[in-house]
Amino acid sequence: MPNVKCRIYDAAMRLFSRKGSDRVTISDLAEEAGVARGTIYNTIPDPGRLFEDIAGDLASEMLLKVRGTLETISDPPLRLACGIRLFIRRSHEEPQWGRFMVHFGFSNCTLQGLLAGTSGEDLRLGIENGRYAIQHEQANSALAIIGGATLSGMMLVQEGYKTWRDAGSEVAELVLVSLGVEREEAGLLSRHRLPELA
Numbered sequence: 001m002p003n004v005k006c007r008i009y010d011a012a013m014r015l016f017s018r019k020g021s022d023r024v025t026i027s028d029l030a031e032e033a034g035v036a037r038g039t040i041y042n043t044i045p046d047p048g049r050l051f052e053d054i055a056g057d058l059a060s061e062m063l064l065k066v067r068g069t070l071e072t073i074s075d076p077p078l079r080l081a082c083g084i085r086l087f088i089r090r091s092h093e094e095p096q097w098g099r100f101m102v103h104f105g106f107s108n109c110t111l112q113g114l115l116a117g118t119s120g121e122d123l124r125l126g127i128e129n130g131r132y133a134i135q136h137e138q139a140n141s142a143l144a145i146i147g148g149a150t151l152s153g154m155m156l157v158q159e160g161y162k163t164w165r166d167a168g169s170e171v172a173e174l175v176l177v178s179l180g181v182e183r184e185e186a187g188l189l190s191r192h193r194l195p196e197l198a
């Protein structure tokens with residue numbers, strides 16, 4: 001049964017990315033997944049919540065992976081640069097995941113929370129430690145910039161305008177500079193060896 005659920009989730013991500021979150025029918029989903037309509041109802045407890053369930057699963061899974069990957073790095077700007085690059089690299093390595101994130105990352109609260117959750121604590125620590133030249137009250141705006149820049153970098157990769165390495169390093173560098181990190185240091189941090197996603 002787990003294989004069937006994965007097929008349904010993969011099919012749903014493709015359909016949501018193509019048609020939108022509210023235009024996918026059970027028949028569409030069954031056809032895309034290559035299963036009977038009854039299998040959808042037997043496998044997915046509440047098909048009406050499928051989009052939110054997928055967004056929640058993707059957010060939880062990526063948050064755990066990024067946190068696990070960055071746990072040995074203590075410098076907030078380096079953690080932030082690596083986190084941005086991990087998202088952008090994954091959008092290249094898993095194009096379906098990337099398309100889903102780019103398509104819904106700006107509009108879905110769960111996915112917005114993912115981007116804030118992976119960088120919010122690092123932003124706070126960086127402000128407190130004097131690594132960033134912004135005020136605490138600017139943190140929400142800074143998180144919006146980080147999330148928007150990351151999703152835009154993912155889109156550049158999805159559309160073939162940049163490689164994931166170039167987009168990741170450039171976006172990370174520009175974000176760090178916007179937070180007050182000196183350009184030379186920001187460039188070094190954004191090209192630091194990137195750990196494998198946990």
